[in-house]
Amino acid sequence: MKEVKMARPTNAKPPPSDSLIECFFGNPLPIYLTAALLRIVLLVYGLWQDANSPLKYTDIDYLVFTDAARFVSRGQSPYDRETYRYTPVLAWLLLPTARTTGDPFWDVVWFSSGKVLFAVADIVAGWLLVKVLTMAGAGKNAMDATTARKFAAIWLLNPMVATISTRGSSEGLLGVLVTALLWAVLARRVTFAGLLLGFGVHFKIYPFIYAPAIVWWMDAERMSTNPGTPEKKTNEQQTPMGRLLSFITPERLRLALVSLTTFLGLNMVMFAIYGKPFLQHTFLHHVTRIDHRHNFSPYNTQLYLTSAFPSLSIWRIESIAFLPQLLLSCVLIPLVTAKKDLPTSMLAQTFAFVTFNKVCTSQYFLWYMIFLPLYLPDSSFLRHKGRLGISALALWVISQGLWLQQGYELEFLARSTFLPGLWLASLGFFLVNCWILGVIVGDAQGK
Amino acid sequence: MRERITFVQKLGESLDPSTFKINGDSLTGPQIKAAREDRLTWALEELPYELQSLLEGAHEIHIRWVSPVAYEAVSPFLARLPPGFHLFFTPGAGTKAENTSEMLCSVLSEIFGGIHCSSPTASFTRLPNNRFSHATALQYFQPLSSLSGFIEYSKDKLCSPSDSSCIARLDRLNEASSLDISYDTISHALKGAASWPYQPHTIHATSRPRSRTEVGVLSADKPKNMEPHELGISGLLTVLGQDSSPSATVFTFPSRHRDAESGFSIKFLEPTGLHPTLQIRLDSNKPPSTDSYCSPHAYFTLPSTVFADKYQLDDDLFLASRNLTKLQYISQPVDLEAPEYVMEKWGSSILVELSPPNTEKSAPWTAEIPLHLRYLSPAQGGYHKVEVPYPAVFWACAAEEGTKFPTNPFEKVNLGYDGLFGPRTVFWHVEPRPEAGKLLQNAVKVPVLDLDKSQWVNIVTAITVLIGFAWVSWKLGVVYFASGHGSSAASSKPASEKKKQ
Secondary structure, eight states, X not given: OHHHHHHHHHHHSOOHHHHHHHHHHHSHHHHXXXXXXXXXXXXXXXXXXXXXXXSOSSOHHHHHHHHHHHHHHTTSOGGGSTTOOXXXXXXXXXXXXXXXXXXXXXXXXXXXXXXXXXXXXXXXXXXXXXXXXXXXXXXXXXXOHHHHXXXXXXXXXXXXXXXXXXXXXXXXXXXXXXXXXXXXHHTTOHHHXXXXXXXXXXXHSGGGXXXXXXXXXXXXXXXXXXXXXXXXXXXXXXSHHHHHHHHSOHHHHHHHHHHHHHHHHHHHHHHHHHOHHHHIIIIIHHHHOOOOXXXXXXTHHHHHHHHHOTTTOSSOHHHHHXXXXXXXXXXXXXXXXXXXXXXXXXXXXXXXXXXXXXXXXXXXXXXHHTTHHHHGGGSTTTHHHXXXXXXXXXXXXXXXXXXXXXXXXXXXXXXXOIIIIIHHHHHHHHHHHHHHHHHHHHTTTTX | OEEEEEEEEOTTOOOOGGGOEEXXXXXXXXXXXXXXXXXXXXXXXXXXXXXXXXXXXXXXXXXXXXXXXXXXXXTTOOOOOOSEEEEEEEEOSSHHHHHHHHHHHHHHHHHHSOOOOOOHHHHOEEOOOOSSOOOOSEEEEEOOOOOHHHHHHHXXXXXXXXXXXXXXXXXXXXXXXEEEEEEETTTTEEEEEEEEEEEEEEEEEEOOTTOEEEEEEEEEEOOTTOOTTEEEEEEEEEETTTOSSOEEEEEEEEOSEEEEEEEEEEEEOSSOTTSOEEEXXXXXXXXXXXXXXXXXXXXEEEETTEEOOTTGGGOHHHHHHTTEEEEEEEOSOOOSSOOGGGOOSOEEEEEEEEOOOOOSSOOOEEEEEEOEEOOOOOBTTSEEEEEEEOOEEEEEEEOOTTOOOOOOTTOOOOOSSGGGSOTTEEEEEEEEOOSSXXXXXXXXXXXXXXXXXXXXXXXXXXXXXXXXXXXXXXXXXXXXXXXXXXXXXHHTSSHHHHHHO
């Protein structure tokens, strides 16, 4: 009853601004232009701040990338730059930033070209979101372009997203890779999807969690171009062996083959060029790092404790922590939700991966934010005038704020807030995230 | 063994030779205010066997200990280093060298007590090797507040229990401002030099059997023929057991270490946080020498608990806002992420060029060095105290073209920073003054995980993660049992598919 009451006013009298909004989203130009303008303004502002203030707008990571690119441009290894922990591809992509012309103006332009690349990647990711939303046969009804653009605006016009990419963080590249992967899968472009998946995992490891979801989603029925075959298949599926055999479809094999070849091929090329430092910094570092510095992860306090007294702990937390994380993000969530709603499954998987990770910083939030425009349209967060959504957002912000406040006292005021403040705040934030994850997963029901 | 005892007074202070009493192998005189240096030289063969075998595997070794207690330096003993235990070391070649490297840290710990290095490979840092410097290959540093370990060790090895004068002399090292021990393969001799601050001393010296002892009672002087890059000294020299009366002497020599005649102090800006900023406050922004190019520098030896980020100190605007010109040198490697409890290297040394503000008249000014604390091991109470030693602060001035600086009898070489400059650089030292108390070090309170509150961490973290995991799994279970793992949109087509689940 309530629902109807709430819904009526918005339907009954369209406020004047509505038409303006419709007009804005009605055709593609305004939103992309605004998204681009937002990034240009931030980029130029950043240049001004960098030139005039000792407090820099540019992210430290960007200096790491561009230093690495400079090493590459001199024929050296990007790993000659300390704390460069990425694939050499990133340094290669940023090679233009190492260009010097002798003219200070053009030097700055070249140096900023990486940020432009990241910002463009952002916008392309947003454009792909619209494509996915308006796609027919994606498991749900295709959305009209105007509504799709409204939801894509969550990403495209998000100041946090625009700031992160214009400060020079490479997460925007991940956004475009992951949305392109999703689009390729939904469009049944298996080879392209395999290429993207292999490259994505090589680039940042974590996209491997999407592999089980995509493979599971790609059943014969969905991938078949003529829907007349299912009856024949049901007979084969009677025996377990038959089921297993029918699971191995040509498309799944192709995806596995292409993605593995891409991933291994890239790794072999990089290893051939840069040798052990490549393996050490891109992959092994993530296994051996001890993650003792304070971050949002619920495991953080425990990891600090065990890293300082390795002999005291009976079982090593590091060896168990990945169990709930991988069980949720690679097995349980894709198994239950991937076939119902692939984008939601990928959102939930990423959310689980980040929430249960041994280390968690705010840039990781971008990894799941890219999926929000795809999930929100028919999520329970937006029902009832979005009351649940507002509560969830408020809880997410407040619990994060509590942690940040404790972190500030530690980092800047040198107060020993590790226990209990920071620890409890990280556990609180974790539980809020788990609750949100539960709601997301619950939304898969009936799809 | 040869010994030289030198008392040095300030300019204008001198002593009447008639107040001396020379009696065979001893000399006594009145109490005077002076700096004192005792310099002893042993041939390798005169040393205990274990020390001999250790030194034979070293090409060059310099141990320099500087007291954390502030002291006034007097010309020509002007060279300064950060307070603590410094070691500069070049290993020799061959199997003896391997043996030396293996033993070095444990022998040092036995001699000085509480030396924390494990081996040169693991704990020492490499010094830059350029064509100018005759610097050693490796460096080690750690704070060490007193020589008590060394005194006890030396008493045991050098003095017979009945030799009270030997024991008394070693005990006097408790008040020493610095101690230097050097060995190199070229001289094949071990040199030890201890110095005491400018304070009242009673002149007294006795030569020991089978040794040559020379006593100098000198004061700083400015003879007429002295060049600008030189220091002058005059006074009385006596070789005990040989001279019946002191002989007057006056000489000048070029010196790379001079007195800038100004001071500085250090403090940490509050609140310190995990990224404390160290502020250097200097009395004067005017160079000590006007006829050559000078620029002020600070040389730090930072223990592994704290470090500077070379990437942060690379931006001109950032540097200028803190009155810095450039990070001229930082020892490598400096891990920017590792916690202190996994660090093997002793720490890092940095040389920062400071940028004095340009004012017409001399004025006090400050420069700020941003540092970063490592995570330290958890402790009861939640805090650790970290002591950061004062840097050596000096104006580096370029001497005139063609000036030569042959080593003089008072000069120290291999100080860690001298090798970072050209051979014609003169160091005008600024006197360190304690910010409070009398110690040349600053404490930072480092927040760490409080062990008193840590007993619930493991269990509560585990339970929380399990609750979160269980909640999400429960929701997944609800979805699964309500609508299976297939798509309801797809399963609406073949109805048989849905029943199976």
